[in-house]
Amino acid sequence: MKKVDILMAGVGGQGTILASNILSEVGLELGYDVKKAEVHGMAQRGGTVESHVRWGEKVYSPVIEQGEVDILLGFEMLESGRWSAYLKKDAVIIINRYRIPPPAVNLGKARYPSEEEIESTLKSGSQNILWINATEIAKELGNPAMVGVVLLGVLSKHLGGAEDVWLGVIKRMVPPKFQELNTKAFLAGRQI
Amino acid sequence: MKKLMTGNEAIAYGAYLSGVRVGAAYPGTPSTEIMDNFSRYPGVHAEWSPNEKVAMDVGIGAAYAGTRALVSMKHVGVNVAADSLFYVSYTGLKGGLVLVSADDPGMHSSQNEQDNRKYARFAKLPMLEPSDSEEAKQFVGIALEISEAFDTPVMLRTVTRISHSSSPVELSEEEPPGAPPEPPLYERNPGKFVMVPAYARQRHPVVEEKIKKLAEYAETLAINRIEPGDDTLGIVTAGSVYQYAREVFPQATFLKLGMVYPLPEKLIREFASRVKTVLVIEELDPFFEEQIRLMGIEARGKDIFPMIGEFSPTLIRQCATAAGIIKETPAQAEAAAAVPAPVELPIRPPILCPGCGHRGLFHVLREAGVLVLGDIGCYTLGSAPPLSAMHTCGCMGASIGVAHGVAKAGVKDRVVAVIGDSTFFHSGFHPLINVLYNESNVTVIITDNSVTAMTGHQQHPGTGITLQKKKTAAVDLEKLVRSIGFSQVDVCDPYNIDNLAKVLEEHLSSSQPSVIIAKRPCVLYTREKSTPPTVDPDACVNCGVCLELGCPPLMQAEDHVTIDPILCNGCGLCIQVCSSEAISR
Ligand SMILES: Cc1ncc(C[n+]2csc(CCOP(=O)(O)OP(=O)(O)O)c2C)c(N)n1
Numbered sequence: 209m210k211k212v213d214i215l216m217a218g219v220g221g222q223g224t225i226l227a228s229n230i231l232s233e234v235g236l237e238l239g240y241d242v243k244k245a246e247v248h249g250m251a252q253r254g255g256t257v258e259s260h261v262r263w264g265e266k267v268y269s270p271v272i273e274q275g276e277v278d279i280l281l282g283f284e285m286l287e288s289g290r291w292s293a294y295l296k297k298d299a300v301i302i303i304n305r306y307r308i309p310p311p312a313v314n315l316g317k318a319r320y321p322s323e324e325e326i327e328s329t330l331k332s333g334s335q336n337i338l339w340i341n342a343t344e345i346a347k348e349l350g351n352p353a354m355v356g357v358v359l360l361g362v363l364s365k366h367l368g369g370a371e372d373v374w375l376g377v378i379k380r381m382v383p384p385k386f387q388e389l390n391t392k393a394f395l396a397g398r399q400i
Numbered sequence: 401m402k403k404l405m406t407g408n409e410a411i412a413y414g415a416y417l418s419g420v421r422v423g424a425a426y427p428g429t430p431s432t433e434i435m436d437n438f439s440r441y442p443g444v445h446a447e448w449s450p451n452e453k454v455a456m457d458v459g460i461g462a463a464y465a466g467t468r469a470l471v472s473m474k475h476v477g478v479n480v481a482a483d484s485l486f487y488v489s490y491t492g493l494k495g496g497l498v499l500v501s502a503d504d505p506g507m508h509s510s511q512n513e514q515d516n517r518k519y520a521r522f523a524k525l526p527m528l529e530p531s532d533s534e535e536a537k538q539f540v541g542i543a544l545e546i547s548e549a550f551d552t553p554v555m556l557r558t559v560t561r562i563s564h565s566s567s568p569v570e571l572s573e574e575e576p577p578g579a580p581p582e583p584p585l586y587e588r589n590p591g592k593f594v595m596v597p598a599y600a601r602q603r604h605p606v607v608e609e610k611i612k613k614l615a616e617y618a619e620t621l622a623i624n625r626i627e628p629g630d631d632t633l634g635i636v637t638a639g640s641v642y643q644y645a646r647e648v649f650p651q652a653t654f655l656k657l658g659m660v661y662p663l664p665e666k667l668i669r670e671f672a673s674r675v676k677t678v679l680v681i682e683e684l685d686p687f688f689e690e691q692i693r694l695m696g697i698e699a700r701g702k703d704i705f706p707m708i709g710e711f712s713p714t715l716i717r718q719c720a721t722a723a724g725i726i727k728e729t730p731a732q733a734e735a736a737a738a739v740p741a742p743v744e745l746p747i748r749p750p751i752l753c754p755g756c757g758h759r760g761l762f763h764v765l766r767e768a769g770v771l772v773l774g775d776i777g778c779y780t781l782g783s784a785p786p787l788s789a790m791h792t793c794g795c796m797g798a799s800i801g802v803a804h805g806v807a808k809a810g811v812k813d814r815v816v817a818v819i820g821d822s823t824f825f826h827s828g829f830h831p832l833i834n835v836l837y838n839e840s841n842v843t844v845i846i847t848d849n850s851v852t853a854m855t856g857h858q859q860h861p862g863t864g865i866t867l868q869k870k871k872t873a874a875v876d877l878e879k880l881v882r883s884i885g886f887s888q889v890d891v892c893d894p895y896n897i898d899n900l901a902k903v904l905e906e907h908l909s910s911s912q913p914s915v916i917i918a919k920r921p922c923v924l925y926t927r928e929k930s931t932p933p934t935v936d937p938d939a940c941v942n943c944g945v946c947l948e949l950g951c952p953p954l955m956q957a958e959d960h961v962t963i964d965p966i967l968c969n970g971c972g973l974c975i976q977v978c979s980s981e982a983i984s985r
Contacts, residue, residue: 269646272713312746315944
């Protein structure tokens with residue numbers, strides 16, 4: 209059983225916690241040992257958030273070591289750019305093309321980096337970058353909060369695991385009235 | 401069957417399985433979800449107490465009555481509860497009592513990173529520390545057994561990476577013990593439970609004896625275990641750090657301590673005799689290292705690993721490599737050499753949410769130019785630019801006392817204390833009485849968002865709802881403050897900036913102490929949202945006044961400001977501050 213280390217990066221309130229919960233449950237269902245680490249509290253108030261999800265035969269640390277990330281799932285452009293040192297050489301980088309400017313940028317005291325700049329810094333880790341318009345897709349589906357599940361759909365293609373397993377876990381983890389929307393969002397991501 | 405649980409969920413589950421019937425806590429990251437989860441089990445009483453000391457006393461009372469009890473808090477909460485912790489160490493108890501201290505190395509959400517293992521030694525009681533969720537579940541049960549067998553409270557220490565990390569937990573097939581058929585019988589025993597000096601003097605030797613016996617017991621306890629490996633390196637560690645070290649040193653011999661106080665001296669000696677070098681890997685203070693050195697055993701530790709901040713596999717590998725204990729692999733050397741393109745990535749500090757009522761208050765305070773002695777909660781974010789309108793924040797409940805002291809020092813500034821509603825119920829009442837009793841003209845502003853927002857929206861004595869979601873008495877802040885003798889009291893909506901500014905001016909110009917209750921429910925909790933306003937780009941003169949609110953949806957576009965409708969909550973503060981009437985709904 210090959211170990212898989214997945215790092216999610218985003219901004220508080222973007223739904224990384226639900227996404228990492230789903231991803232962890234899928235791992236368990238596929239027979240892996242699973243650990244997940246994230247930080248709640250202060251950081252959620254619009255600050256930087258990161259979630260580590262690890263699948264493996266036997267996982268010790270819930271936190272991923274530098275240079276070990278197999279897949280980086282970026283919910284926001286700038287936040288994705290911070291993790292180049294954590295990437296394996298052939299890591300897959302999936303980035304949502306979406307900007308949430310931090311306060312200093314809104315105040316004109318700092319500049320939001322361009323897409324090219326974010327790419328170039330990540331490329332010191334891995335060349336394998338996939339840009340996804342997940343927020344756009346989620347908006348078209350009628351709810352921008354679906355970003356995480358769209359991204360999980362994209363991720364599922366790289367991780368394997370039967371579609372039923374993924375959808376079963378998603379259905380279990382979201383309130384009944386959102387099941388249909390989440391299923392659509394997942395499949396939209398999976399088709400990309 | 402296995403289920404993924406966070407450490408906090410597993411502690412609650414372990415407590416339920418072990419027949420804990422009373423739980424008390426005050427919220428605090430990373431401990432909060434313990435009591436939240438425990439409250440959902442059938443047949444238990446679980447409560448948010450107003451503060452940690454009350455929670456501790458509630459747990460002690462239940463344990464005195466012979467009922468198993470769980471008390472949980474963040475590390476600094478133990479400072480608040482410490483007085484009670486120290487007496488219960490002397491009295492002992494009847495039912496098992498576990499105090500969970502959730503420490504926060506790295507200060508993800510805290511004002512300090514104190515190492516609460518020292519409380520075990522200080523208060524002379526045993527402490528266990530789990531290294532994953534399965535252990536978190538099991539250790540609660542072990543702690544309760546030790547508590548009852550040795551007549552002592554037991555501390556269970558977690559850290560953020562245990563409390564908030566998930567790993568599989570084996571679900572129990574057995575039903576937890578049901579409620580006892582008879583009400584518990586309270587045994588009256590003043591010699592044991594009345595800590596007047598004469599009795600306390602008799603209890604102290606019992607406490608010393610207890611710790612000695614526990615140290616002997618630690619030698620045989622299965623959760624202190626040697627994991628054999630290569631004998632060149634022997635690593636002593638515990639908790640989350642054990643997991644990191646296991647990744648970095650797959651071959652080493654380990655002494656994994658499940659009970660972190662008191663230490664098993666014989667076992668440590670045996671371990672040290674088996675290996676060439678003893679390496680102690682522990683976050684924060686050299687707690688094991690100093691005790692091991694006192695045993696006369698040579699050990700390395702803080703000469704290699706820092707005393708500051710959170711550990712990780714990355715950090716342990718870097719330190720061990722720098723010390724020459726392990727060699728860098730070629731892949732690591734290559735990764736380290738790969739220098740990322742020099743791109744400046746602006747930081748993203750936490751910030752008040754769009755629609756937060758605190759924003760209006762801090763805008764008004766900044767404009768008034770007053771000195772703001774602050775407190776802990778979401779509103780502490782009013783200290784960050786661009787609002788920059790809070791000038792101190794130390795610990796919960798400090799604001800009012802500090803403001804009084806600053807006023808008594810005779811500074812020229814006009815002095816305001818700002819404290820949240822939950823923080824006020826936690827520890828704001830006593831300093832408020834002091835303002836009256838010892839007469840200073842401090843203006844106290846209670847930011848009442850009707851919930852404990854910072855830690856994830858817990859109820860408190862002002863909300864009229866219990867942790868277990870029952871309706872209950874709600875303490876009315878205004879009535880409370882008036883009843884203790886304040887005559888100048890106003891309740892204002894911080895969404896209405898002009899009115900709040902006017903009221904503040906009235907309070908500051910009067911010579912008596914006064915209270916303003918800035919009342920606006922947390923929008924993240926109520927989930928209320930109004931229509932987002934829009935900016936007329938032609939009318940916008942790009943003066944930047946609205947941006948000074950520090951509200952995330954307000955963004956600088958080319959030559960005007962825009963509002964992101966996804967992020968915006970529609971509070972309308974920006975409409976009020978815009979002097980060119982460019983923002984409207
Ligand atoms: C002794 C102690 N207990 C708990 C905490 C964690 N904590 C920080 S702020 C806070 C409560 C804040 O609630 P409130 O005063 O209502 O302000 P809000 O966040 O709602 O604005 C808590 C529980 C702490 N820092 N110190």
